Amino acid sequence: MRSLLSVLLVVFVAVVSAISTTGDRLLVILEDVADKASYSTFLGDLESRGFKIAFETPKSESLSLFHLGERAYDHVIFFPTKSKGLGPNLTPQILLQFINAKGNILLTLSSGTVAPTSFVSLLAELDIQLPVDRTGLVVDHFSYDSASAADLHDVLLLPAPENLRRDVKNFFGAAESDDEVIAFPRGVGAALGSGELLTPILRAPRTAYSYNPKEQAEVVDDLFGAGEQLALVSAFQGRNSARFTLVGSAEMLQDKWFDAKVKAVGGKSATVQTFNRKFAKQVSGWTFQEIGVVRVNWIEHHLNEAGASNESNPAIYRIKNDVAYTISLSEWSWSSWTAFKVPANDELQLEFSMLSPLHRLHLKLDPAQSSPEAAAYTVSFKAPDQHGIFNFKVNYKRPFLTNVEEKNTVSVRHMAHDEWPRSFVISGAWPWIAGIGATVTGWVAFCGLWMYSASPDKKLAIKKTQ
Amino acid sequence: MRFLQSFTSALLLAAAGTAHAAxxxxxxxxxxxxxxxxxxxxxxxxxxxxxxxxxxxxxxxxxxxxxxxxxxxxxxxxxxxxxxxxxxxxxxxxxxxxxxxxxxxxxxxxxxxxxxxxxxxxxxxxxxxxxxxxxxxxxxxxxxxxxxxxxxTTDPNAPPPSYEKPLRYGKRDEIYHIFRADPRSPPKIISLFFALAVTATVPALFIGWIALGANANHLTKALGSSPLSHSLFFGSIVAMEFVFFLYYTTWNLFQVLPVIGIVGVVTILSGTKALSEVQSRRLAGER
The missing domain is CATH 2.60.40 (Immunoglobulin-like)
Structure with missing residues (x-):
């Protein structure tokens, strides 16, 4: 009985760990718990991936993100609420504290509702600007869904987001066929600051712009943002790897836009599929640390010289020693750890630094030490000719990947007095060695001469005294 | 009334839609x-x-x-x-x-x-x-x-507009430490020449001494009067040089010091005897 229970426990633990690397407690905040029906597919997908979902309204008194100083939830989703403020349980300070405690937040907005001040302050803290009146509507007169928004043009149809940069892995890539599009209905665009922690996931098309439907219905006099400046879905990852995602349109996560049929204006085919469901999975999976989580398994460094001891991770090296460094990395991908593969055009780099790096080298994949679950990256190099306290430092921070910052400290010592080349192999020392030899020979000969030499002028001296 | 209004506006919209098609x-x-x-x-x-x-x-x-x-x-x-x-x-x-x-x-x-x-x-x-x-x-x-x-076109008198790219996480330039140059020796032929020149001073010294009448005539006399102290004294001087040679080649300081101590004591003890014998010869007017 007990063994069965423990087996069950093991299975349970395995299931629990097969969700997110940071936990499975998910809080969903809605204006009205009954609203969850319209997001049932999205929430059902999350539940089927193993999240334990709790529902609350902002007004609820039992709502608390922390319990006894610890996070009560690992992840939070905010769906749009009508109230202007969010009450004392969700102040911007508490939300920031939640992010600082490595909690992940998925925040959705809608152009129909004014964003609560709590969110605006939080977004300002993260350097994300919303339109002036805390609401706005993104329209594009060039690519809209002509079936549902023939007149208002507020349902944007977007192709799958392209790679952000050439050296960044695309987690939000295309669906199976190129024809599929993302529908972005009645959403808010945000302007991102220039910080390195912010990354746009989905940008507005070049011809899209944001306006205030209440005040700028006739003419756009003051433009908040247009074109690719507008981020429709944007990501923030803190230095503690906590993730925050802003989705401009909550409606795109609703059931009716999952695998919906839309008609692109001027498009050839009559209707195209939306792949909102897959995109929602990618965005929520990234936010809740189901993808793009990098783990360091082990780090090893040793003296890489013939005949030297192959002790692992020694505390001291000598200048000009050949040193080999290996780091093993895994990446969590939905349900399992896989070998972390450095994206094309990117490099994993090792710095050997004392105050500033003296070496910065590319680590290369070592297939001999890699497995399907872990990839080992290695580099060997000659320690600099400068003694001191050095760090092996791997500082791998990339958009969409959790931060890897590993520092191992070693001493690098001088040459010992008996590690230098002998003087007789240095040709410049030969005259000096010859000088010592001459002095020694002369000294020994002089000693003998002084003690055993008879006076050559003995007869002369005797003659003189006589 | 309101219904009618919305109906007419909807109608208008529809009409506008058809009118402006294409x-x-x-x-x-x-x-x-x-x-x-x-x-x-x-x-x-x-x-x-x-x-x-x-x-x-x-x-x-x-x-x-x-x-x-x-x-x-x-x-x-x-x-x-x-x-x-x-x-x-x-x-x-x-x-x-x-x-x-x-x-x-x-x-x-x-x-x-x-x-x-x-x-x-x-x-x-x-x-x-x-x-x-x-x-x-x-x-x-x-x-x-x-x-x-x-x-x-920018104003040539004003400073040109400058723009600093914002920080982005990404790979950085490689750095290879530049090692100091190894110490160098002069050409071997020069070292060899001077080494030979220094070595040549030894025979030159011997020749000079012999020209001044250096000899070893008292060797038998000295060994005859105090054989032990003379052989120990001269032997300890040679042994001291040999200890220095070993220090240069293989020994470390802690191996050298006790041996130097022993050799030094031998030098002092035998030296007093040997040198007083030399003094006796000098006082006898033989030197």
């Missing part, structure tokens, strides 16, 4: 002018929505660029919701939109000077692509057309 936005009377502040000359060119101007428009640091046009929906002057002039940097694709002020009758105007153009675009080495984007609600097709190229 209509398209465009513009007429488009013109771009650059007025110079310094010299009061100005240049003007007509814009066409069909093809861009063949020569780029030049905008100095104090000049003002003015674009006027009349937006038209299927040839009829009308106010669009979106009327932007978009400047685009050709390499990076960065864009800066400038909304045109549009009147009811479709007349639109925008004034731009260099201060309003973002610095990222100003530092571009290539001319900026200026396009007009006109679009509005309803079914009328929008217009997005390249109308001219804009060349910005």
């Amino acid at each position: 209509s398209a936005w465009g513009f007429d009377d488009g013109a771009v002018s650059v007025s110079k502040k310094a010299s009061d000359g100005s240049s003007k060119a007509k814009l066409s929505q069909k093809e861009p101007l063949s020569t780029p428009v030049s905008l100095g640091s104090t000049d003002a660029l003015k674009i006027t046009l009349t937006a038209k929906d299927n040839g009829k002057a009308k106010r669009p919701h979106q009327a932007f002039l978009v400047l685009r940097e050709q390499d990076s694709g960065l864009e800066a939109p400038f909304p045109l002020t549009v009147k009811e009758n479709g007349k639109a105007v925008v004034n731009i000077n260099q201060k309003e153009i973002p610095v990222q675009l100003l530092v571009s080495p290539k001319p900026l692509q200026a396009s007009i984007v006109i679009g509005s609600f309803g079914s009328a097709q929008g217009l997005n057309t390249h109308v001219f190229d804009l060349e910005t």
Whole structure:
């Protein structure tokens, strides 16, 4: 009985760990718990991936993100609420504290509702600007869904987001066929600051712009943002790897836009599929640390010289020693750890630094030490000719990947007095060695001469005294 | 009543929708002018929505660029919701939109000077692509057309605009430590020559001594009178040199010191005896 229970426990633990690397407690905040029906597919997908979902309204008194100083939830989703403020349980300070405690937040907005001040302050803290009146509507007169928004043009149809940069892995890539599009209905665009922690996931098309439907219905006099400046879905990852995602349109996560049929204006085919469901999975999976989580398994460094001891991770090296460094990395991908593969055009780099790096080298994949679950990256190099306290430092921070910052400290010592080349192999020392030899020979000969030499002028001296 | 109102508006909308099916936005009377502040000359060119101007428009640091046009929906002057002039940097694709002020009758105007153009675009080495984007609600097709190229010239007296790229996480340049150069020796032939020259002083010294009458005539006498102390004394001097030689080749200081101590004691004890024998010879007048 007990063994069965423990087996069950093991299975349970395995299931629990097969969700997110940071936990499975998910809080969903809605204006009205009954609203969850319209997001049932999205929430059902999350539940089927193993999240334990709790529902609350902002007004609820039992709502608390922390319990006894610890996070009560690992992840939070905010769906749009009508109230202007969010009450004392969700102040911007508490939300920031939640992010600082490595909690992940998925925040959705809608152009129909004014964003609560709590969110605006939080977004300002993260350097994300919303339109002036805390609401706005993104329209594009060039690519809209002509079936549902023939007149208002507020349902944007977007192709799958392209790679952000050439050296960044695309987690939000295309669906199976190129024809599929993302529908972005009645959403808010945000302007991102220039910080390195912010990354746009989905940008507005070049011809899209944001306006205030209440005040700028006739003419756009003051433009908040247009074109690719507008981020429709944007990501923030803190230095503690906590993730925050802003989705401009909550409606795109609703059931009716999952695998919906839309008609692109001027498009050839009559209707195209939306792949909102897959995109929602990618965005929520990234936010809740189901993808793009990098783990360091082990780090090893040793003296890489013939005949030297192959002790692992020694505390001291000598200048000009050949040193080999290996780091093993895994990446969590939905349900399992896989070998972390450095994206094309990117490099994993090792710095050997004392105050500033003296070496910065590319680590290369070592297939001999890699497995399907872990990839080992290695580099060997000659320690600099400068003694001191050095760090092996791997500082791998990339958009969409959790931060890897590993520092191992070693001493690098001088040459010992008996590690230098002998003087007789240095040709410049030969005259000096010859000088010592001459002095020694002369000294020994002089000693003998002084003690055993008879006076050559003995007869002369005797003659003189006589 | 309200129902009726909404019904009629819906009807109107539907009617408008059918009426404007397959209509398209465009513009007429488009013109771009650059007025110079310094010299009061100005240049003007007509814009066409069909093809861009063949020569780029030049905008100095104090000049003002003015674009006027009349937006038209299927040839009829009308106010669009979106009327932007978009400047685009050709390499990076960065864009800066400038909304045109549009009147009811479709007349639109925008004034731009260099201060309003973002610095990222100003530092571009290539001319900026200026396009007009006109679009509005309803079914009328929008217009997005390249109308001219804009060349910005900066004031040679003022410091050029500078732009620092924001920090982005990514791979950084490789660094290889530059090692200090190994110590070098002079050519071997020179070292060898001087080593030989130094060695040659030993035979020179011996020859000099012999020329002055150096000999070993008292050796038998000394060994005869005090054989033990003389052989130990001279032997300890040679042994001390041998200890130094071992120190140079293999031994360390802690091996050397006790041996030096032993040899030194032998030197002192045997030396007093041996040297007093030498003194006795000197006092005997034999030296």
